[in-house]
Amino acid sequence: MPVTLKELAARARVHPSTISRVANNDPSLRIAPATRTRIETLLRETDYRPNGVARGLKLRQTFVLAVVIPDVTNPFFAALFRGVEDGASSRGYNVLLCNTDGSPERQRSHLLSLHARRVDGIVLASSYLKDPTVRWLRHQAIPYVLVNRFSDEAQDPFVGSDDLVGGRMATQHLIQLGHRRVGHLAGKATVSTGVLRRRGYLAALADHGLEVDSHLITESGYTEEGGARAAERLLTAPNRPTAIFAVTDMTAVGAWGAARRMGLRIPEDVAIVGYNDIPLASRLVPGLTTVHVPIHEFGSAAARLLLEQIETGDAIRRRVIFNPELIVRGSTVAGTDAPAGLRPIAALATE
Amino acid sequence: MPVTLKELAARARVHPSTISRVANNDPSLRIAPATRTRIETLLRETDYRPNGVARGLKLRQTFVLAVVIPDVTNPFFAALFRGVEDGASSRGYNVLLCNTDGSPERQRSHLLSLHARRVDGIVLASSYLKDPTVRWLRHQAIPYVLVNRFSDEAQDPFVGSDDLVGGRMATQHLIQLGHRRVGHLAGKATVSTGVLRRRGYLAALADHGLEVDSHLITESGYTEEGGARAAERLLTAPNRPTAIFAVTDMTAVGAWGAARRMGLRIPEDVAIVGYNDIPLASRLVPGLTTVHVPIHEFGSAAARLLLEQIETGDAIRRRVIFNPELIVRGSTVAGTDAPAGLRPIAALATE
DNA sequence: TTGCGTTGAACAAACGATTGTCCTATCTTA
DNA sequence: TAAGATAGGACAATCGTTTGTTCAACGCAA
Structure with a gap:
């Protein structure tokens, strides 16, 4: 089992919160230099990394995005995914990939699952016109972007071409x-x-x-x-x-x-x-x-739109349309x- | 914000734990039929789904697997991923996809991140011979399977061909x-x-x-x-x-x-x-x-090996070798x- | 009426982290 | 020397679930 704050606190004879503040470099923390270095070496020795799940619960942010596509075996969607990952991983996000095989039922169940997992944002590239799942998505407090296909004209954040x-x-x-x-x-x-x-x-x-x-x-x-x-x-x-x-x-x-x-x-x-x-x-x-x-830009633009929504905290209805050539x-x-x-x-x- | 147990408990005038037990169909729960149906309709009305993050923290299981590959744009790895997802999603797992572009550095940082996220298992298809990251992985309490490439002869759970x-x-x-x-x-x-x-x-x-x-x-x-x-x-x-x-x-x-x-x-x-x-x-x-x-079977076999380790709780050193043709x-x-x-x-x- | 077995839930302690607040020495200054 | 300031951390609540334990009320038998 990976080491926890509590264990480290016991070893360093300080309160867990102090360890957390040192690990996160909390500027509001006033601490004796000696204590700080003691904790820092301990952190380094134990290779401490905060439990992402606990962190996600407390911070209400999981640093996970999801990409929902028909099939990654199709080169179009593989490239699209890479675009998203390239745009997101440098910012500390990991990306879930869900294949629907074009089934609305699978799409729906994937979205429910992603919602329950509290992913920070969803890239949806498998939507239908007047898609009920997209309608549902609009009422959830979770950033999303439609890519390539839209569901209703000019309703949702979207990246695609004309x-x-x-x-x-x-x-x-x-x-x-x-x-x-x-x-x-x-x-x-x-x-x-x-x-x-x-x-x-x-x-x-x-x-x-x-x-x-x-x-x-x-x-x-x-x-x-x-x-x-x-x-x-x-x-x-x-x-x-x-x-x-x-x-x-x-x-x-x-x-x-x-x-x-x-x-x-x-x-x-x-x-x-x-x-x-x-x-x-x-x-x-x-x-x-x-x-x-x-294609790759579809993905990275979608990631940008998502991150912008996550960071500002409010839904952005912007549509990014590329010119086909x-x-x-x-x-x-x-x-x-x-x-x-x-x-x-x-x-x-x-x- | 999605509804929580506490809110439901307030509305149903029962304790949160009771809601949880009804939602999870806990057999140890003795409850008045009237109360049960009252709670069940409430669950249905609100479309309650437990917060996966909180659940993951408590259960110490996230129902997330990860696949680490050089590049999903390569058809080989796209098919491999599908195999893993097909084998895992029916069991309630979602799958993270990480591209390393062949960089040991990126592979390492991905694995650290996945470990911190407490994913339930890792499929690694980008390993090198005598890979230090694989060595590190062996000491972590996290199920993993090497696919296609191995790192040291007969050391790790493996799926591949001869x-x-x-x-x-x-x-x-x-x-x-x-x-x-x-x-x-x-x-x-x-x-x-x-x-x-x-x-x-x-x-x-x-x-x-x-x-x-x-x-x-x-x-x-x-x-x-x-x-x-x-x-x-x-x-x-x-x-x-x-x-x-x-x-x-x-x-x-x-x-x-x-x-x-x-x-x-x-x-x-x-x-x-x-x-x-x-x-x-x-x-x-x-x-x-x-x-x-x-290729697809590489993925689904890897998923099976992973799930087996997760369910039994102990590391399995099995190697699955397919005959090339x-x-x-x-x-x-x-x-x-x-x-x-x-x-x-x-x-x-x-x- | 007392005592005991059930029923039907409530209680409370985790799981690990984050963060606003509070507390206690030690120092400073008048 | 007394009072206030400051440094250095400790405390505790919270995020939302799960689950072992406890508990009050009721029914029933003796």
């Missing part, structure tokens, strides 16, 4: 390349990113006077497999699209695989655009054209991939 | 394909996986009466970039290898990229074998031949990749 602009940008790129039949692998109608990116897609069509063909839009969900199936539906249809805008990179990767399996050349037979710019996007051959968003690669324009010698290498991947 | 056998298997495969000059991108001499896989490589050479050429072995570390640089060194040398065994898949991916940039065909000009079988390995074209280990793909044998229509699709990747 998905409408991004979706428009991606679609416009395809249209400007001459494509007239542009398909869309749509996200769910219950998720903000799905709705907005689809709206961006429609806006781009309208911008260029193209008619909406509902057969060109199909829901793919957010999984690679969903993307593959949806792409197969689109590409085997009578009047198939010559280009596809997928709601996320993972979905695009699914489409990418489906196209290859069907013997279609990318980008000659079908062009593909994704969203998020995960590392995998640049590793495919041809590279995946995609809408870049600063189109990255053109070989999946839409042949020969665009960086020349061999200069091909960027994803950095820092240990073991 | 890296010597795996390394031998990978190298033997190349030799049996007819390669006589087989290079090795070696891990660090300070990490067990690095040492053992290299030893496996040497053993396979010896098995087949091949001489060791020290120019064919070069340290790559565990990053993709390290793998690329190391592969370039090997492949530009006068008497270059016709095959390469890389210590991990990420390293192999680096080599894979380097070979492509140099205009070498895989596997005709250079064959490549990796280790771990991360999802990316099967997504490359050609697919990466690799040594499969059950060779997965042959196109990076060593042309045409081995699954036929188009049957190509497996990595499942479940949300957003």
